[in-house]
Amino acid sequence: MSASTLERTARPRRSRTRSRTVNARPALVVSTLKPHQYDLRPACASLVCPDCTTWVPITGFQTRKPKLVPHDTGPAGKAPAVRCGLGSNRLVTVDVTARKWEERLTDGHAETVHRRRTTVRRKPKVQPAPAVSQIAAHKQMATNDEPGDGRPLWLLRKRQWRASEVMVRDTDTRRAQLPAGGAPLGAPPVPLKTLHPKRRAR
Secondary structure (H helix, E strand, O other): OOHHHOOOEOOOOOOOOOOOOOOOOOOEEHHHOOHHHEEOOHHHOEEEOOOOOOEEEEEOOOOOOOEEOOOEOOOOOOOEOOEOOOOOOOEEEOOOOHHHHHHHHHHHHHHHHOOOOOOOOOOOOOOOOOOHHHHHHHHOEOOOOOOOOOOEHHHHHHHHHHHHHHHHHHHHHHHHOOOOOOOOOOOOOOOOOOOOOOOOOO
């Protein structure tokens, strides 16, 4: 494969260029960018090109007409050599001092450092309340004094009722024969026939 068929890659961006070409677009004002999008240190004055979002050196930073150097749209030596026509040689208006930029950068860093990641706390799954019949069945399980074979207490009570049904009905029959009103404990039996006392003759 010959060298002529190799794809050209982006060239390194120099901090100083001899090009006198000036972009016809309005000057890029540094104060319109965020503090982390530009660097005002004289040794490495640069900013992020708004058109291709790549870091570009500022040539003539300490002169009257600083501008962005001609640059490609991708990293040098990796991306294809595509020239950024909108941002190359564009004038830059530096209206922020290096000290003010450092203060803004420090304040922004201090603000973001103290931010904590919001933890999503999911609500615990609440079991649905059991029905009244389920609660009654749970409470009516056989206890130690009423042993059973694991069946609910209401079923055991039903079986006990069937066993004592004859005695209960007999007691109810005899109770219905008594007159209205109850007899005190230990009292003689209440007569079943109504008494009609006669007056004594004078």
